[in-house]
Amino acid sequence: MTRITFERELSEIQEDMFAMANMVETAISRGIQALKNRDLELAQGIITDDLAINKKRYDTEEKCLEIMATQQPLAGDLRTLVSVLYITVDLERMGDHAEGIAKIAVMLGDEPSLKPYIDIPKMAEVSIEMLRGSLEAYRDRDTARARVIVNRDDEVDALYDKVYRDLLTLMINDPETIQRATYLIWAAHNLERIADRVTNICERVVYLVEGKIEDLNVSKY
Amino acid sequence: MTNTLASERAEQPPRSHLIIEPEGPSVFGLENVSFWYGRKQALGDISMKIPVKRVTALIGPSGCGKTTLLRCLNRMNDLIPGVRLEGSVNYHEHNIYAKDIDPVEVRRRIGMVFQKPNPFPKSIFENVAFGARVNGYKGDMRERVEKSLRQAALWDEVSDDLKKSGLALSGGQQQRLCIARALAVQPDVILMDEPCSALDPIATLKIEDLIRDLVKELTIVIVTHNMQQAARVSDYTAFMLAGVQGVGQLIEYGPTRELFTNPRDQRTEDYITGRFG
């Protein structure tokens, strides 16, 4: 085998990206937990942890540029590095959305919940599955799987619509709830955005393997 | 596209700003080295430190003095009549140009690999054994030869016929044989003068991998006209340029990743982006 250094650097940077995805996944599930349990301490923790995610993104970007500058990647190697660059940006934004959920948990404080949280945790669950699946598709260079995952975005969008409608009804019936309901719509919106960004990752998987940039999810919404 | 002369530049950044001395111990310390071929000055006032067990690349356009500088490091330039050096080249705190220093002793510790593979017209075994033998090695020569060939990642390809002429090998193998020959003397430093310029891309990458492997044990200084190669293999890069009247100068020196992503001097940037001249 030749180009041992380059091979090592390439695999390292992809490992970094997977680690970052894990951090984001944890942030999302903890965000929902904090929201559900009104756990302010956990919520604060997520907000601090997001700094680490942001730092990881900048480190990865710098490392990508360094590899591009010193190793002259081409073809598949070049697509890998470009994909890593884009995916880490998406992951970082997902981290921000998770942080947004945590912030909402803080804003809601210990006010009583409007209704039992069912759909929002469901949205989070699907988003996390999608995120995990997209990175597995990346790792296995599995475009078929990536294309399947993309379609689950519609599931999340449908859930978001339902949450939105339910909360709107609540607000119309009882203006007292407007503030809390609005916060919850924001939280749901954050999750919806997360799922959207997962579709970007899936597009990168297709680009990485097939070299084509295509819009996979022509959303019905 | 813009190749401004030093004198034309209104605000020249201070020297110290362009030279980032490597961290950690260094094997060479150059102090104000100037060099002449007869009356023609080839190097002007070069000061730099070369770190231990790292790859340091010297890059720059043709005629910038990078090869001259390299050959100053093991007194290879002594062989040319009418040369003169000012300043000092310190190797582990000893000025190798001091009066009581023997160039043979210097070259034993500081090996060299040349631009064109130059194996001796002898067997592979003799090629590697020669250096050890002339330096009075009395131990098991077979073992030393095997070890050197293994280090040079050539053993597997030649082990079944060490009697074969070194010239019968392919270009890339010849160059690795030359590296094995240098290693057999167990040097502290290996200087490489454009070691891949006569090789095809695959052989080149093999040598580059070898360089990364060797640098765990010793120090390597490499001259290359191939910037990408410098970027790939080196830890530190020095950019040189022939200034007024063709005198080679050190323009910028620092960690390779910084020099290639964020050069501090416009001339360095122009050179590495291919906009030079």
Place this chain on the structure above:
Amino acid sequence: MQGEHIEPVDLRATGAVARRQAFSRLSRYLLLAMSLLGVATLVVLGYITIDDGAGRIDLDFLTNYPSRFADQAGLRSSALGTIWILGTTIVLAIPVAVGTAIWIEEFAPKNALLTFVKLNIANLAGVPSIIYGILGLAMFVRFADLGPSILAGALTLTLMIIPMTVIASQEAIKQVPPSLREGSLAVGATQWQTVWSHVLPSALPGIITGVILSISRAAGETAALIMIGAFSFIAFDHSLNPAEALQDDFTTIPIQIYNWTIRPQEAFRQNAAAAIILLMIAVFTLNLTAAVIRERFRRTY
């Protein structure tokens, strides 16, 4: 592109090209004719010589001493003299010549003295052999009081062939690529180790060629030896002990040939022709040996 008209191309030679090509072909035949002229002369000379002398060659011709009678005269003493003279010359000349060449090419500081020495060697190589004969007569025969002995003859020939051997050896050493020296010096070999292990082995085929050519010249040398007085009638074998043999008077085949050709009798001219044939065979064998040694070396290196 559609509809675009393409001019037809004619690649047969016409006009100026045809004229230049005709001249080129003519020059080839002209040059061939010139080289054939040289070969033809040689063939004619060779034929005449063989026609005259071939019948005279037999074992007696080789083993007989010179004689007043043409049919009893032989090459014994002159052949032995030639062998002694050449052997001694080789022993004396090669170390000095090769050593000088190595010094000039590898060790000498490149200064005015060196230029002066090189210029002198080049000039000496062009000095006519008779001048060396006069020098040998004055220095070795008279001043050193060696008499017209084998030693004096060999010393004279040594002086004569050293310049050309030096130049040939220099050329051979110059052909050794500098990269070989650098490779050796770079692993910490001294200059002498570099010369001994790499430069000399690589230059050896060239040096051998130069030496053999010089020896061939010495083998055919007449004037210088006659000048120092080697024109004796030798009817004895030289001792095998060099200390004694070197003091002997001597004669050589070329001198013997000269000796015979100046005699009026036709029979002696036949002797001369026969001796010429043998001398030529000897020189040819010498050159062939050189070629074989050279090829052998080239293969191992």
